[in-house]
Amino acid sequence: MTIGYIYSQSGTNDWKNKWILLCALTLIVGIYVSAALMSIGMIATALLLFTPGALPQIGSNLKSQPLYILLFGIFAFYLVSGLYSDNLHYWGERLQIKLPYLLLPLSFAAVSLSKKTLYTILYVLFTTVVVGAIWCLINFALHYDAIVESYLHAKVMPTPFNIGHIRFSLMSAFSALIGWVLYKDQFSFKWKGERYFLLAGGLFLVIFLHILSVRSGLLAFYGAAFVYLFLETLKNKNYKQLLFSILFLGMISGAMYFLSPTLRNKASYMNKDVSRFKDGKNVNNYSDGNRLLSWKLGWRIGNENPLIGAGIGDVLDEITHIYVTEYPEITENNRLIPHSQFVYIFAGCGWLGMLWFASACFYPYLDHRLRNTGLFMIFNTIIVTSFISESTLEIQLGVALHLFFLMLLLSYTNPDPAKE
Numbered sequence: 001m002t003i004g005y006i007y008s009q010s011g012t013n014d015w016k017n018k019w020i021l022l023c024a025l026t027l028i029v030g031i032y033v034s035a036a037l038m039s040i041g042m043i044a045t046a047l048l049l050f051t052p053g054a055l056p057q058i059g060s061n062l063k064s065q066p067l068y069i070l071l072f073g074i075f076a077f078y079l080v081s082g083l084y085s086d087n088l089h090y091w092g093e094r095l096q097i098k099l100p101y102l103l104l105p106l107s108f109a110a111v112s113l114s115k116k117t118l119y120t121i122l123y124v125l126f127t128t129v130v131v132g133a134i135w136c137l138i139n140f141a142l143h144y145d146a147i148v149e150s151y152l153h154a155k156v157m158p159t160p161f162n163i164g165h166i167r168f169s170l171m172s173a174f175s176a177l178i179g180w181v182l183y184k185d186q187f188s189f190k191w192k193g194e195r196y197f198l199l200a201g202g203l204f205l206v207i208f209l210h211i212l213s214v215r216s217g218l219l220a221f222y223g224a225a226f227v228y229l230f231l232e233t234l235k236n237k238n239y240k241q242l243l244f245s246i247l248f249l250g251m252i253s254g255a256m257y258f259l260s261p262t263l264r265n266k267a268s269y270m271n272k273d274v275s276r277f278k279d280g281k282n283v284n285n286y287s288d289g290n291r292l293l294s295w296k297l298g299w300r301i302g303n304e305n306p307l308i309g310a311g312i313g314d315v316l317d318e319i320t321h322i323y324v325t326e327y328p329e330i331t332e333n334n335r336l337i338p339h340s341q342f343v344y345i346f347a348g349c350g351w352l353g354m355l356w357f358a359s360a361c362f363y364p365y366l367d368h369r370l371r372n373t374g375l376f377m378i379f380n381t382i383i384v385t386s387f388i389s390e391s392t393l394e395i396q397l398g399v400a401l402h403l404f405f406l407m408l409l410l411s412y413t414n415p416d417p418a419k420e
Helices: 003-009 013-033 035-050 054-064 066-084 088-097 100-108 115-142 144-153 165-184 194-212 215-236 239-259 261-278 287-304 312-326 341-366 374-389 396-411
Strands: none
Touching: 013 035, 013 115, 013 396, 035 054, 035 100, 035 396, 054 066, 054 100, 066 088, 066 100, 066 312, 066 341, 066 396, 088 312, 100 396, 115 144, 115 165, 115 194, 115 396, 144 261, 165 194, 165 215, 165 374, 165 396, 194 215, 194 239, 194 261, 215 239, 215 374, 239 261, 261 287, 287 312, 287 341, 312 341, 341 374, 374 396
């Protein structure tokens, strides 16, 4: 087997699918145990750029699918904001985290992902999340009283490998719906009985989300489930099924409120926390109040430079200055950057950056090809809902979850040149 033969084979879609599968499995392992593996999984996709026929395929897909360009633009706005940022060190950190937006859209535009490859990757993710959720609940049972009490004090149960409760809740929301879609499409890795594992695992994760009781995950799940059901109804014209499904989800949420003490305690704490912010009281050490205050300050920073923002490099300095001079009661560890990706980008890049970012988020709902890909719409909705209350893309794991899996699902809609 010569190097020339290997190179020629690397241009086939079958080889590219195998490479993406390897990269994805590396990234999934990295999510749990190593930031370095996450980076390797993302960077390794660049090999696709050097395969035979890659450039014409990339050009064709970039031309036919505007979302690739919209996602690349996120990196471009962060890059340009450095021209008017004073704190270049912080700007460099932000830009480094966003480098995948320069690389991955081009890499995934070079491949047409097969259904088997996509479903295998999602099946692996689903399985790891189910195992992680089981670990969480075993730990919950062993420390039941202490964990239930902690929900009255803005704490949540530990999540596996210190992933963070918000990210794990989003992974759980996505995986719950992965279970349903793969079950409905009769996917199995080896045995037909695995379909029932997918169905049971999906229902288990829905229950787990209500016990974990992280607002981001619950909002993401219900938002994505509604979008999926609505689009399926438009496709199949089965309005009775839509009504039944909404009633079923409503029954689950109502039942879990009464059955889950963590959910009730979380709701009680949230009501007290938000009330403090509305009444203008000190919100130091109050997570929701701190988050709402960060929105207020981020919006203020953006409005001082409404067109182009303060510069991504200066967002931290600007908000810290306001905390120190106007909110000295907020201790240093509670001074948050704007805890909304939309507000964060508005503060750093103004209306130009925020409108571009919003276009990348909401364009899929206008694209017929993407609307007909249920898993893509599920994942996009989950991520967009997280952007409302979290600066998801300001950490590596958030970028990995958003961009890598979005690109997987987007490349599934790419045409295979060999079949055209």
